[in-house]
Amino acid sequence: QVQVEESGGGLVPAGASLRLSCTASGGTVRPYSMGWFRRAPGKEREFLAAIGWSGDPPYYGESVRDRFTIARDNGKNTVFLQMNSLKPEDTAIYYCAVDFQTRTVVAGTTPFWGQGTQVTVSS
16 A cells, blocks of 8 residues: 655745655555646646656656756655745645656656645745
């Protein structure tokens, strides 16, 4: 049973920074590939970033490439999303996704998701 849990969301003013964390546990002793998505009100789910466990470069969505950074702690199957220069349009529920292959995380086709954490950016 794979468990995925996000933390670190909250209410911040525009221009602030925030760091989200996600930990995956259960199911395997192998490290997971891990990534982040978000869903804003009235919008479709958006891919933000993903990172494998083997040291390959991470993947980023175009809209956040210059402001968000993904990093991981392999020993703990934990991934972080550092978000800088936040804008009101970044307001959304942020979801962590994990799987054994990076491609299914990037595609959003993995069955393993967290419950989400709310990020609200005030203007």
